[in-house]
Amino acid sequence: MELSFYKYQGTGNDFVILDNRDQRYNSLTNEEIHFLCNRRFGIGADGLMLLNAREGYDFEMKYFNSDGNESSMCGNGGRCLVKFAFHMGIVRTSYSFIATDGPHEAEIDERGDVRLKMQDVTEVKEHHGDEVMNTGSPHYVKTVQNLDTFDVFNKGREIRYSHAFQPGGLNVNFVEPRSEDEIMVRTYERGVEDETLSCGTGVTASAIANFHNEQGFNEVSVITRGGRLSVEFERNRDGSFTNVWLCGPAEKVFEGTILLPQ
Numbered sequence: 001m002e003l004s005f006y007k008y009q010g011t012g013n014d015f016v017i018l019d020n021r022d023q024r025y026n027s028l029t030n031e032e033i034h035f036l037c038n039r040r041f042g043i044g045a046d047g048l049m050l051l052n053a054r055e056g057y058d059f060e061m062k063y064f065n066s067d068g069n070e071s072s073m074c075g076n077g078g079r080c081l082v083k084f085a086f087h088m089g090i091v092r093t094s095y096s097f098i099a100t101d102g103p104h105e106a107e108i109d110e111r112g113d114v115r116l117k118m119q120d121v122t123e124v125k126e127h128h129g130d131e132v133m134n135t136g137s138p139h140y141v142k143t144v145q146n147l148d149t150f151d152v153f154n155k156g157r158e159i160r161y162s163h164a165f166q167p168g169g170l171n172v173n174f175v176e177p178r179s180e181d182e183i184m185v186r187t188y189e190r191g192v193e194d195e196t197l198s199c200g201t202g203v204t205a206s207a208i209a210n211f212h213n214e215q216g217f218n219e220v221s222v223i224t225r226g227g228r229l230s231v232e233f234e235r236n237r238d239g240s241f242t243n244v245w246l247c248g249p250a251e252k253v254f255e256g257t258i259l260l261p262q
Helices: 030-037 075-087 152-160 200-209
Strands: 002-010 013-019 047-052 059-065 095-099 102-108 114-117 125-127 130-134 138-143 171-179 182-189 194-196 216-224 227-235 241-248 251-259
Touching: 002 075, 013 075, 030 047, 030 059, 047 075, 059 075, 075 095, 075 102, 075 114, 075 200, 075 241, 075 251, 130 200, 138 152, 138 200, 152 171, 152 182, 152 194, 171 200, 182 200, 200 216, 200 227, 200 241
Parallel strands: 013 047, 059 095, 138 171, 182 216
Antiparallel strands: 002 013, 002 251, 047 059, 095 102, 102 114, 114 241, 125 130, 130 138, 171 182, 182 194, 216 227, 227 241
C-alpha cells in the first residue's frame, strides 16, 4: 500500500502524521507503524499520529509510539496535530479535539506557536524524594545536577523498568533548575525506549514539580535539547493543578509518499 504522509516536529520531538478522516489508514498494523517510524528503513519519527474525524469535535487524535503500539497522550504531538489540522483547512480561533486522555483545547498564536491545554493534575505522589504524576501520560521527575552530561539513557531506563512501576512503566524526566522560573529537562520516553529531544507531557510534569508560588498562577520556561517551551498553570489550595497549558513551536518538516513493504 502506498500512503501519503506528513512530517512535523515540536522542539525536536518528531512525528509522522496521516490524514485519516476518510478512515483509509484504519488497517495499519503495529509492524507497519514501527516501519514508518524507523529512522533507517522508514520515514523516521518518535511517533505516528492519525488525524481522525470525530463528531462533536474538530478532530480526534490517535497516537502511536515508534514501537508501533498505541500510546497515551503526547503533548508535543497534540500541538503538532493542531498545526497539521490548520494546514489541512481546519481553521479555528480555538480548537477542540479528543485524545486518549479526554478532550483538549488549543490555540495558534500570532507567531504560529501552538498553545495546548493539558489535563488537570489532581495528585502528585512522592517516590524516594522524587515526584510521580500523570499529565496525560505517567511521568517520573527527578532533580539532578550537571544535566548536560547526565546518563539519561541508562538511568532513565532503570527507573522506567523498575518493579515499582510495572506492568506499564512510565516516562522519566531529569531536571536541572536554571533560575527561579527556568528549568532544563531531558526525558527518557517509554515506547521510544530512548531519550527524545523533547517530551511535552514530560515538560509539563517537570514544570509542575518545580513550581515556585505556593498558590496561584505559575509560568515556567523549559529548555529541552530540541528547543524552548513554556508551561502555564494554576496551583490550588488542595494541591491540584488546573488551567495547565503547554506552549511552543510546531512546524511542518516535509511531506511525501511511501510504499509499505509487502
